[in-house]
Amino acid sequence: MGAKLYVGNLPFTADEDAVRAFFSKAGAVQSVKIVTDPYNGRSKGFGFVEMESESEALAAVDQLNGADMLGRPLRVDRARPREPRYKPGAPMGGREHD
Numbered sequence: 001m002g003a004k005l006y007v008g009n010l011p012f013t014a015d016e017d018a019v020r021a022f023f024s025k026a027g028a029v030q031s032v033k034i035v036t037d038p039y040n041g042r043s044k045g046f047g048f049v050e051m052e053s054e055s056e057a058l059a060a061v062d063q064l065n066g067a068d069m070l071g072r073p074l075r076v077d078r079a080r081p082r083e084p085r086y087k088p089g090a091p092m093g094g095r096e097h098d
Contacts, residue, residue, distance in 0.1 A: 005077065
């Protein structure tokens with residue numbers, strides 16, 4: 001199983017192939033996902049890269065965090081688990097009832 005990385009400050013013109021090629025300098029890339037706006041399809045400037053192994057993920061963080069990609073310094077770090085959008089047990093909105 002691969003190790004997932006968060007990649008911030010991506011150039012808005014970068015596509016998944018360019019990100020894959022950039023990260024392949026640090027090791028084998030399993031997958032790339034650039035997060036896009038659902039309404040217009042444009043990049044939000046961040047994404048996720050999954051490296052083949054833990055050691056390749058650590059190498060990518062060491063080598064590529066702060067590296068320049070198309071004029072922008074990347075932020076590369078280990079991806080954290082996604083947090084829930086709501087807190088369990090909290091009201092989901094609307095009017096509270098007595």
